[in-house]
Amino acid sequence: MQHEKSEAECKAVVWYQMEGKERIQNLKVKLEKTGIRQFSISPEGVCCVPEGKYFRRVGMLRAFPAHETKILIQYLHKDHIHAVKKGKYLWLSWGKERK
Numbered sequence: 034m035q036h037e038k039s040e041a042e043c044k045a046v047v048w049y050q051m052e053g054k055e056r057i058q059n060l061k062v063k064l065e066k067t068g069i070r071q072f073s074i075s076p077e078g079v080c081c082v083p084e085g086k087y088f089r090r091v092g093m094l095r096a097f098p099a100h101e102t103k104i105l106i107q108y109l110h111k112d113h114i115h116a117v118k119k120g121k122y123l124w125l126s127w128g129k130e131r132k
Contacts, residue, residue, distance in 0.1 A: 045101035049108050053094060057114070060092045061127065071126035073119075075099075099123075 060080060064072060072082045078097030081088035098105065102116075102123050109116040115126045 041098070041101055042104045045098035045104050046108065048096060048098050049105055052096070053105070054108070054112065056092070056094055057109075057125070058112075061114070061125075064091065065128075070128045071124060073122040073124050076121050 060072065064070070064082065069082050072080050072091060073088070074080050074094060074097060076097075076099035078094035078099070079090060080092035080094060081090050099121075102118050105123070106116040106118070109125065113127060117124050
């Protein structure tokens with residue numbers, strides 16, 4: 034069982050390094066231009082920002098490794114992005130949000 038988990042973690046790291054990091058950084062830059070400093074990622078990879086009582090879809094992360102958020106959080110923190118798992122969503126935030 035431990036070996037399978039290690040393999041899944043490795044796949045998550047490879048996903049982050051090969052695709053995830055760049056896509057998350059691009060989305061971060063796009064959102065910063067509008068003063069938004071946080072978004073959530075669903076287990077399916079759907080990225081949303083809060084808007085009042087609702088959420089607006091702002092992107093999609095293909096092949097998002099939702100079951101390996103622990104390792105992703107470590108890598109995101111190294112890239113100066115605060116990440117926390119809340120329920121089934123991974124919330125990413127950075128800097129100070131403009132109001």
